[in-house]
Amino acid sequence: MTNFPRRIEIREEGPREGFQIEPPGFTVAQRAELVEALAGTGLRQIQVASFVNPARVPQMADAPELFRAIRKRPGVRYTALWLNANGFQRAASVPEVDLEGSLYFYATDAFCRMNNNASAEAHAEAQREWVQRYHERGLPVETAYLMTAFGCNFEGEVPLPRLRQALQQMARVQDETSVRLQRVVLADTVGWANPESVRERVGLAREMFPDARIGLHLHDTRGLGLANAYAALKEGVDLFDSSVAGLGGCPFSGHVDHAAAGNICTEDLVFLCHELNIETGVDLERLVEAARLAQRIIGRRLNGRLMHSGSLAALRAAKNGSPTQETP
Amino acid sequence: MTNFPRRIEIREEGPREGFQIEPPGFTVAQRAELVEALAGTGLRQIQVASFVNPARVPQMADAPELFRAIRKRPGVRYTALWLNANGFQRAASVPEVDLEGSLYFYATDAFCRMNNNASAEAHAEAQREWVQRYHERGLPVETAYLMTAFGCNFEGEVPLPRLRQALQQMARVQDETSVRLQRVVLADTVGWANPESVRERVGLAREMFPDARIGLHLHDTRGLGLANAYAALKEGVDLFDSSVAGLGGCPFSGHVDHAAAGNICTEDLVFLCHELNIETGVDLERLVEAARLAQRIIGRRLNGRLMHSGSLAALRAAKNGSPTQETP
Numbered sequence: 001m002t003n004f005p006r007r008i009e010i011r012e013e014g015p016r017e018g019f020q021i022e023p024p025g026f027t028v029a030q031r032a033e034l035v036e037a038l039a040g041t042g043l044r045q046i047q048v049a050s051f052v053n054p055a056r057v058p059q060m061a062d063a064p065e066l067f068r069a070i071r072k073r074p075g076v077r078y079t080a081l082w083l084n085a086n087g088f089q090r091a092a093s094v095p096e097v098d099l100e101g102s103l104y105f106y107a108t109d110a111f112c113r114m115n116n117n118a119s120a121e122a123h124a125e126a127q128r129e130w131v132q133r134y135h136e137r138g139l140p141v142e143t144a145y146l147m148t149a150f151g152c153n154f155e156g157e158v159p160l161p162r163l164r165q166a167l168q169q170m171a172r173v174q175d176e177t178s179v180r181l182q183r184v185v186l187a188d189t190v191g192w193a194n195p196e197s198v199r200e201r202v203g204l205a206r207e208m209f210p211d212a213r214i215g216l217h218l219h220d221t222r223g224l225g226l227a228n229a230y231a232a233l234k235e236g237v238d239l240f241d242s243s244v245a246g247l248g249g250c251p252f253s254g255h256v257d258h259a260a261a262g263n264i265c266t267e268d269l270v271f272l273c274h275e276l277n278i279e280t281g282v283d284l285e286r287l288v289e290a291a292r293l294a295q296r297i298i299g300r301r302l303n304g305r306l307m308h309s310g311s312l313a314a315l316r317a318a319k320n321g322s323p324t325q326e327t328p
Numbered sequence: 329m330t331n332f333p334r335r336i337e338i339r340e341e342g343p344r345e346g347f348q349i350e351p352p353g354f355t356v357a358q359r360a361e362l363v364e365a366l367a368g369t370g371l372r373q374i375q376v377a378s379f380v381n382p383a384r385v386p387q388m389a390d391a392p393e394l395f396r397a398i399r400k401r402p403g404v405r406y407t408a409l410w411l412n413a414n415g416f417q418r419a420a421s422v423p424e425v426d427l428e429g430s431l432y433f434y435a436t437d438a439f440c441r442m443n444n445n446a447s448a449e450a451h452a453e454a455q456r457e458w459v460q461r462y463h464e465r466g467l468p469v470e471t472a473y474l475m476t477a478f479g480c481n482f483e484g485e486v487p488l489p490r491l492r493q494a495l496q497q498m499a500r501v502q503d504e505t506s507v508r509l510q511r512v513v514l515a516d517t518v519g520w521a522n523p524e525s526v527r528e529r530v531g532l533a534r535e536m537f538p539d540a541r542i543g544l545h546l547h548d549t550r551g552l553g554l555a556n557a558y559a560a561l562k563e564g565v566d567l568f569d570s571s572v573a574g575l576g577g578c579p580f581s582g583h584v585d586h587a588a589a590g591n592i593c594t595e596d597l598v599f600l601c602h603e604l605n606i607e608t609g610v611d612l613e614r615l616v617e618a619a620r621l622a623q624r625i626i627g628r629r630l631n632g633r634l635m636h637s638g639s640l641a642a643l644r645a646a647k648n649g650s651p652t653q654e655t656p
Binding site: 002151153156157191192194195196197220221222223224226227229230231259260261265268271272275276301304305306308309311312315316 | 330479481484485519520522523524525548549550551552554555557558559587588589593596599600603604629632633634636637639640643644
């Protein structure tokens with residue numbers, strides 16, 4: 001017996017996280033092919049693109065065309081990201097987008113200002129307007145993200161009292177609106193988390209939102225992504241964001257080179273879960289193929305591990321390999 | 329309070345594990361430079377090369393010259409690997425080699441035959457001769473390795489009873505000689521371990537060798553390397569093998585491409601430990617520089633994470649970065 005969840009829910013972000021940081025030039029057809037491959041693995045939620053300023057993020061300028069080009073699979077949600085009312089309006093005008101109303105809070109001012117030109121507190125206040133905006137469209141608001149919940153490249157470590165303060169801002173918005181959050185997602189936006197800080201901050205979030213599921217958005221920037229995921233699984237966390245092939249991240253944000261790792265890798269996470277007898281609903285072999293498709297499309301070596309080594313399925317089936325070179 | 333060890337011991341294997349699987353052609357000067365850089369980080373044991381059949385592993389043919397070329401640092405042990413009496417004799421004839429007498433046992437026959445042309449049981453019996461050989465030279469025998477302790481690409485999963493059997497072979501050699509093992513190292517030779525199997529097998533090894541420290545030799549083949557290390561640290565394991573920049577592994581043993589990961593990455597392991605307030609004695613910034621040196625020498629992108637993203641030290645010191653691109 002273990003204390004792991006029986007199953008987890010994975011929110012796939014590769015198409016959005018990944019192509020957002022790649023140079024422009026990947027076609028709608030290429031990105032649609034990847035989304036369709038992902039939808040064929042059993043993943044039930046795929047973040048396809050973001051509706052953001054096309055002058056700043058030209059890679060996402062064709063988000064409407066991309067949504068329209070995808071041959072959808074029943075039972076899969078094809079979601080999008082936006083940062084302001086304008087982006088939301090644009091996304092809402094594309095019927096193929098499966099809209100969701102999520103709230104965003106920040107644990108550090110500097111990162112919040114960079115994304116939103118507002119302090120963390122002001123941005124938290126503004127979430128009330130988002131509640132209203134979503135409710136006017138009949139969208140339930142059930143999920144809230146807490147960005148830079150562990151550390152921030154501008155402000156450093158996020159001390160626990162600061163995290164508590166940001167979670168209190170989230171709780172106030174919940175208390176003062178008709179929202180009842182079902183999911184609270186802690187985001188390790190720039191890779192500061194470690195397995196023990198994951199445990200303690202999941203605990204803090206649970207203390208403050210006892211009726212919500214706690215989720216994690218983890219990055220593998222410094223190699224601790226799956227160690228952090230394992231620590232979270234042991235705490236019963238059953239909701240994770242991840243990216244096929246480990247796409248995404250912030251390769252230009254203080255990193256040494258463009259090979260810096262991004263989000264935790266979906267297929268490596270699924271492998272971890274299956275090895276721990278945790279269900280994911282995902283066909284791992286098909287997902288590894290989708291990772292290799294992503295690599296062919298993007299044209300450089302991607303950061304996942306399983307995609308280069310293969311899973312254990314074939315080895316378990318064969319149990320009769322041929323000797324290769326000497327391996328002391 | 330946590331249950332982590334206060335400090336861990338790391339046995340660096342990059343120069344041997346790494347160059348053993350690279351094509352021949354790296355010079356003694358290049359490899360000596362890497363060894364010297366590693367010795368300057370605080371690492372106290374570095375496996376420099378192996379004394380093996382030069383026809384089969386030409387990359388290691390110049391092991392004697394390499395040992396002689398290294399400018400040694402006091403307090404650091406420069407060790408070697410060998411697989412048979414001939415290799416040991418050659419290593420023993422090079423005064424610069426810091427000899428150690430370790431025993432090797434195998435949990436699967438197929439892997440043992442590939443390396444040693446003998447069944448696991450026969451090879452276990454032969455370890456008695458090794459005890460005698462080492463004692464004749466005045467070398468204490470304090471360490472035993474258990475190879476493919478988790479799984480084997482030829483035989484698949486290693487069931488617990490099979491591991492127990494292999495550990496019993498190890499215990500018999502200890503009982504019937506004057507050896508008292510101080511270290512029992514479980515090796516995940518081809519990347520089959522997961523955090524829960526690590527916990528259970530460390531537990532089994534402790535049960536059977538209550539007076540020994542349990543160590544781990546982990547591979548990051550399928551991305552679980554540091555999750556496995558974290559699980560081990562929580563069990564109080566304080567002895568790890570690892571390779572700078574994640575060098576090493578078995579890229580030709582059933583893997584999809586040559587980008588397959590090898591041993592767990594020393595600097596990523598050190599980072600994990602430092603974030604968990606576990607001492608390593610290693611200067612992480614210097615070690616990251618050594619990893620980048622390894623990459624420059626080898627000439628292709630290596631698999632460590634920290635080497636591409638940088639540690640948190642500079643970010644903690646600065647706490648005053650400049651905004652970069654939008655990061656939703």
